[in-house]
Amino acid sequence: MSEINELLIQRILKLERRLGQLERREYGGGGSGDMTKAVYDTNDDGVVNEAVEADTLDGSHASAFAVAAAGVTNGNSHDHSGGDGAQIDHGGLAGLSDDDHSQYYNQTRGDARYAAIAYGVYNGNSHDHAGGDGAQIDHGGLAGLSDDDHSQYHNDTRGDARYLPIRRGMCQAHNDANVSVATSTWVVIPLNTEDYDLVASGLSAMHDTSTNNSRIYARTAGVYSFSGQLTFESNATGVRNIAVCVNNAGTLTTITSSGAWPAHPSADTTVYVTGFTWLDAGDYIELFARQNSGSTLNVVAYSYSPFLTLVFEGD
Numbered sequence: 266m267s268e269i270n271e272l273l274i275q276r277i278l279k280l281e282r283r284l285g286q287l288e289r290r291e292y293g294g295g296g297s298g299d300m301t302k303a304v305y306d307t308n309d310d311g312v313v314n315e316a317v318e319a320d321t322l323d324g325s326h327a328s329a330f331a332v333a334a335a336g337v338t339n340g341n342s343h344d345h346s347g348g349d350g351a352q353i354d355h356g357g358l359a360g361l362s363d364d365d366h367s368q369y370y371n372q373t374r375g376d377a378r379y380a381a382i383a384y385g386v387y388n389g390n391s392h393d394h395a396g397g398d399g400a401q402i403d404h405g406g407l408a409g410l411s412d413d414d415h416s417q418y419h420n421d422t423r424g425d426a427r428y429l430p431i432r433r434g435m436c437q438a439h440n441d442a443n444v445s446v447a448t449s450t451w452v453v454i455p456l457n458t459e460d461y462d463l464v465a466s467g468l469s470a471m472h473d474t475s476t477n478n479s480r481i482y483a484r485t486a487g488v489y490s491f492s493g494q495l496t497f498e499s500n501a502t503g504v505r506n507i508a509v510c511v512n513n514a515g516t517l518t519t520i521t522s523s524g525a526w527p528a529h530p531s532a533d534t535t536v537y538v539t540g541f542t543w544l545d546a547g548d549y550i551e552l553f554a555r556q557n558s559g560s561t562l563n564v565v566a567y568s569y570s571p572f573l574t575l576v577f578e579g580d
Contacts, residue, residue: 421466433485436462436471438478439572443563446497446554451508451517453479454495454552454564454571471575479515479551481575483544488578491522493552494537496570498563501530506555507538509573517553528558533565541578550575 355361364371370378404410413420419427438456446452456478462470468484483489497505508523522540544550552573556562564571 433465433487434463434468434471434483434489434577435575436481437572437574438462438472438474438481439570440566442566444554444566444571445561446556446564447561448503448559449555449557451506451553451555453513453515453517454554454573455479456481456552456571456573460572480549481551481573482547482549483575483577484546485577486545487543487580488541489544490539490541490576490578491550491574492537492539493573494535494570495552495554496533496535496565496567497528497554497556498565499529499531499533500556500558500560500562501528502559503528503557505534505536507536508553508555509538509540509550510553511542511544511550512548513551513553515551521550528556535570 416423437460439458439460440455441458444452444454456472457474459472459474462472464471464484469482471482471484472478472480491509493507493509495505495507505526505528506523508517508520510517510519511521513519521542522538524536524538526534526536528534542550550573552571554564554571
């Protein structure tokens with residue numbers, strides 16, 4: 266029997282004793298007389314005055330208490346660690362998927378603050394190229410490698426502004442076919458093949474194998490060294506001449522440097538010329554040949570003939 270039921274029975278017994286006392290007092294114990302409604306139900310609510318609180322405990326009705334069978338014996342409260350209320354399993358609560366705890370990180374708030382482990386980073390979103398706590402990232406796989414992000418180093422622009430290039434131009438070209446030279450005539454030698462054509466960054470090439478290919482240009486002002494060589498086919502008559510000229514446009518007008526050799530009586534005759542000259546940017550040199558054998562002779566194409574070289578030496 267529950268505690269509530271026992272209390273109700275005690276109240277009922279008390280009420281019966283009280284009614285007996287009233288009857289004896291009212292009727293002198295003789296059992297005669299009336300028990301009128303006006304006396305015992307003064308508020309006309311259909312309940313005997315003394316029975317109003319028969320179903321209460323300390324002024325509270327039974328509906329105000331939790332049923333003992335529900336497992337709660339001290340009010341209707343509970344806590345998760347047990348206690349006087351019945352222990353409720355957290356997993357059995359409704360709304361477990363609701364975001365009721367904004368002070369903690371869910372996936373959205375966590376992703377906004379931290380790098381995901383799936384990215385391979387376990388200590389913040391940093392990395393280093395040598396490995397470490399961040400995932401190792403290959404430098405060659407980075408974007409923007411061609412950007413000028415390291416102004417502490419020289420690129421072509423900063424380097425050219427600070428330093429004088431070791432070579433601002435050097436070129437050598439030759440002709441891979443014989444060149445016919447009429448007697449007693451200066452003939453310009455074409456140069457249809459380049460051995461090398463090297464210039465500082467930003468400068469144009471010094472030679473072109475198709476357009477004005479007899480010319481090698483200076484692309485910056487300065488002192489240049491030059492050298493040229495020719496081999497005439499065998500003929501014992503006369504002399505053989507070679508000349509390097511500046512800005513002669515294919516027709517010899519002013520000789521910068523020249524040389525003359527007597528013809529070899531029984532073999533080819535090789536002649537050469539070397540020197541230094543000042544050239545302004547845009548000036549060019551050409552190689553000329555002359556012979557006076559009395560007939561046309563060839564400048565023979567060898568690996569060493571004919572060729573012309575121009576090298577920048579300094580300001």
